[in-house]
Amino acid sequence: MAINDSSTLVAPFASTSTQDNTSTNAATPTSTSTQDDAPSTSTNTQRTPQNFTVKDGLAKMFKGGVIMDVVNADQARIAEEAGACAVMALERVPADIRAQGGVARMSDPQLIKEIMEAVTIPVMAKARIGHFVECQILQELGVDYIDESEVLTPADNAFHVEKHAFKTPFVCGCRNLGEALRRIDEGAAMIRTKGEAGTGDVVEAVRHMRTVTGEINKARGMSDMELRGYAKELNAPFRLLKETAELGRLPVVNFAAGGVATPADAALMMQLGCDGVFVGSGIFKSGNAAKRADAIVQAVTHFRDPAVLAEVSGGLGEAMVGLNVGRMAEGEKMAGRGW
Amino acid sequence: MTRNIVVGVLALQGAFYEHFKLLQRASPEVAIDQDGEWEFVEVRTAQELERCDALIIPGGETESANRTKKGGQELIGGLDVRVNRNYFGRQTESFEAELALSFLSTKDGTGDVKPFNGIFIRAPVVEKVLPVIRGEPSSERAIDETVIAPSPSPEGERREQFLGPVEVMATLPGRSRTLRERVGAMGLEDEAGDIIAVKQGNVFGTSFHPELTEDARIHIWWLQQVKGMT
Numbered sequence: 309m310a311i312n313d314s315s316t317l318v319a320p321f322a323s324t325s326t327q328d329n330t331s332t333n334a335a336t337p338t339s340t341s342t343q344d345d346a347p348s349t350s351t352n353t354q355r356t357p358q359n360f361t362v363k364d365g366l367a368k369m370f371k372g373g374v375i376m377d378v379v380n381a382d383q384a385r386i387a388e389e390a391g392a393c394a395v396m397a398l399e400r401v402p403a404d405i406r407a408q409g410g411v412a413r414m415s416d417p418q419l420i421k422e423i424m425e426a427v428t429i430p431v432m433a434k435a436r437i438g439h440f441v442e443c444q445i446l447q448e449l450g451v452d453y454i455d456e457s458e459v460l461t462p463a464d465n466a467f468h469v470e471k472h473a474f475k476t477p478f479v480c481g482c483r484n485l486g487e488a489l490r491r492i493d494e495g496a497a498m499i500r501t502k503g504e505a506g507t508g509d510v511v512e513a514v515r516h517m518r519t520v521t522g523e524i525n526k527a528r529g530m531s532d533m534e535l536r537g538y539a540k541e542l543n544a545p546f547r548l549l550k551e552t553a554e555l556g557r558l559p560v561v562n563f564a565a566g567g568v569a570t571p572a573d574a575a576l577m578m579q580l581g582c583d584g585v586f587v588g589s590g591i592f593k594s595g596n597a598a599k600r601a602d603a604i605v606q607a608v609t610h611f612r613d614p615a616v617l618a619e620v621s622g623g624l625g626e627a628m629v630g631l632n633v634g635r636m637a638e639g640e641k642m643a644g645r646g647w
Numbered sequence: 648m649t650r651n652i653v654v655g656v657l658a659l660q661g662a663f664y665e666h667f668k669l670l671q672r673a674s675p676e677v678a679i680d681q682d683g684e685w686e687f688v689e690v691r692t693a694q695e696l697e698r699c700d701a702l703i704i705p706g707g708e709t710e711s712a713n714r715t716k717k718g719g720q721e722l723i724g725g726l727d728v729r730v731n732r733n734y735f736g737r738q739t740e741s742f743e744a745e746l747a748l749s750f751l752s753t754k755d756g757t758g759d760v761k762p763f764n765g766i767f768i769r770a771p772v773v774e775k776v777l778p779v780i781r782g783e784p785s786s787e788r789a790i791d792e793t794v795i796a797p798s799p800s801p802e803g804e805r806r807e808q809f810l811g812p813v814e815v816m817a818t819l820p821g822r823s824r825t826l827r828e829r830v831g832a833m834g835l836e837d838e839a840g841d842i843i844a845v846k847q848g849n850v851f852g853t854s855f856h857p858e859l860t861e862d863a864r865i866h867i868w869w870l871q872q873v874k875g876m877t
Contacts, residue, residue: 362741365768365859368662369706393660430738430769452738452769475739609659610691 363477363497366430366452367561370394370498370584374574374605375563377401377588380419381426383597390601394430394453396586397423402459402506402642403589403628412460414442417449424450432479437646438464447476453498454478456491458645459505459588466647471495481565483516483643485523486542489552492560493545499558501582502643503566506589508630510567510576512643517564517580527553557581566643569594569628571607571621578611595625651686652679652877654870655699658689663705665858666866670703673866677874685870701873706856725850727813729775734841734854741768746855748817748844751864763862765819765843765855772854773842776813810848817844817853849876 373393378384379401387395399415400408414435424431430452435442437456442463446454454476456469471478472495481502482488488499501520503513527538527549535553539546551559564577565586574585585608591601603620610616638644654670656663667687674685690696735742745762752760818840844853851872857865 359743361743361766361859362738362768365662365766365856366738366741368665368859369768370660371662371664372658372660428732447739450737450739477738613691 360472360497364560366477367479367498370430370563371561372609373584374601374608375432375584375586376591376601377586378423378592381422383592384423384426384431386598387591387601388427388429390598391605392429392601393584394432395423395427396432396434396455396588397451398434401589401592403508403593404506405459406506406631406640412436414439414446414460417445420446420449420451434460435469436460437462438467438469440469443469443471443474443476443478447474451476456480456496458502458642462645468494468647471497479563481643481646482520484519484542485527485549485552485558486544487646488520488558488562489542489544489548492548492558496560498561498563500563500565500586501577502646503564503568504633504636505566505642506631507567507633507636508569508590508593508628509633510569510573512633512641513564513566513568513573513577514580516566516643517577517582520558520562521581524552524557528556529553567633568604569630570624571600571603571617574604575607575611575617578608584608589628593628595627600624600627650681651684652701652873653686653688653699654873655688655690655696655702657702657704658691661705662856662858663689663703666703666705669858669863669866670870672863673870676863676867677870679874700877705858706853726845726847726852727777727779728773728842728845728847729777730771731774732771733769734772734774735767735770738769741770743767744819746817746819746843748865750816751868763857763864764860766859767843767855768859770843770854772819773815773845776815776842776845779810779812813845813847815842815844816846816851817842819843 370393374391375394375396376383376387376390376392377396377398378387379398384395384397397415397420399419400412405412415433420431420433432453432455433446433449433451434455434457435446437458437460443454443456454474456471456478458481468480468491469478471480471491474495477497478491478495479498479500480491480494480496481500482491483502491499501513501516503510503516523542527535530538530553532550535550536546539549542549548559561583562581563584563586564574564580564582565588568574568577568585568587569590573590574587577585585604587601587604591597591604594600603624606620607617633641656666656670667689670685670687674687677685679685688695688698690699690702696702744765744767746765748760748763751763820840843855845851849872851869853865
């Protein structure tokens with residue numbers, strides 16, 4: 309049998325099947341947070357609405373896809389037509405948040421509703437770190453995913469939102485494995501690298517992905533005793549670290565974000581092992597948004613095929629201008645937000 | 648003559664790896680005659696598709712890649728059914744339910760079939776089974792916001808084998824009241840429960856995600872169907 313051993317391929321996280329211990333189903337079920345939160349007692353009825361399986365399941369539907377920042381219904385339609393697997397509804401893309409300064413908050417619910425009405429693909433929206441009331445509002449609006457995001461101004465300087473309590477699934481940013489596992493422990497069903505949003509400079513996304521991968525590689529093959537020590541070092545929950553070490557990857561879907569501006573950037577992040585890509589300012593701050601959107605979708609699908617990458621990279625017009633992260637002051641960076 | 652059966656999984660977006668894993672688990676249960684082997688491949692290009700005897704199209708937001716939204720998009724078609732996309736609502740309405748799938752029954756038909764954990768994510772249902780026709784189902788044209796996809800159009804010598812009426816393979820009973828009210832307004836025509844799995848000729852479709860479980864029974868059953876038609 310020929311199975312391509314792709315680094316983007318994912319092992320299952322949350323299997324809650326309790327009734328399939330037949331000889332045809334001999335795989336060992338992974339231990340999951342689902343079992344902690346949602347005892348599988350129901351029959352023929354809906355399980356707890358907080359159930360992790362459907363949260364993680366939607367993230368799995370995004371794999372191999374591109375999630376695009378959009379600020380109005382027209383952009384949302386362009387993104388959908390280009391084949392985006394979801395859109396992120398925002399008032400301002402990160403590049404403008406950077407340029408304009410001030411406090412960046414959850415978007416106007418009216419705008420989010422307009423975008424939800426304009427497209428049939430899932431719609432995500434951002435809440436400030438720790439601002440659980442913004443999350444309650446976004447859940448009430450019916451958005452499909454909430455991004456507790458460092459791109460907005462944090463509302464709490466010590467705590468993140470308790471995410472298991474929500475019906476709506478969450479995606480959160482990370483710079484390293486410890487941060488990723490803390491977010492998953494709080495209930496995030498999807499992780500993305502933080503990168504440095506609104507810069508068009510992919511260097512930080514690469515740094516964060518390499519850090520996560522390196523730390524996972526280090527954890528593989530450790531004994532339980534060593535993992536306990538490493539969990540302390542990373543400030544990560546032991547249970548999730550152990551699961552990660554066994555899987556050899558994060559236990560939830562992991563996208564790249566923060567600085568992806570070209571098809572080549574997107575394919576780079578895929579080859580580094582990401583499951584998919586968020587593109588923020590990169591598309592609608594560029595010359596020909598529709599063409600660039602389409603090209604980045606193609607690049608993520610065919611990320612290991614240089615012929616396709618060469619073809620789709622041509623004639624896209626101007627890329628977003630970009631900021632060199634290396635020349636930025638620490639205080640200007642968004643990635644440091646989050647605890 | 649020994650010949651492998653090549654099964655492709657469309658690997659554009661979605662949970663294609665999860666399908667692979669279940670196919671690998673399922674294949675030892677479905678022996679091929681004459682020492683042939685199952686071969687599973689990722690399909691991203693027309694050339695890769697060309698090699699395949701059978702294809703799995705992972706569900707979910709893969710649909711976005713096919714531009715299924717109303718207004719000039721391409722649809723794959725292949726089943727004479729009317730589908731209501733995101734019928735249950737948005738992500739907050741996604742759910743799991745234990746399903747009684749009678750087609751998974753044992754060969755001798757004895758014993759109860761263990762329920763299958765159905766995972767429904769922004770799931771569609773088959774709203775109506777349409778009569779078998781050739782070409783475009785013009786009667787459906789008149790319905791607002793309905794997008795028409797091509798009917799099945801098999802070619803070649805085994806054409807007749809692949810044509811036939813749509814069989815309802817599974818339903819989800821116990822529709823909630825809110826859903827009934829909402830759907831009632833849209834002209835629901837069947838109160839017997841929501842249709843969540845159908846088969847027509849050589850095409851099988853479900854509105855739930857068997858690949859998100861650890862249960863390989865649907866994949867085993869499907870490989871048996873593939874074997875029977877190859």
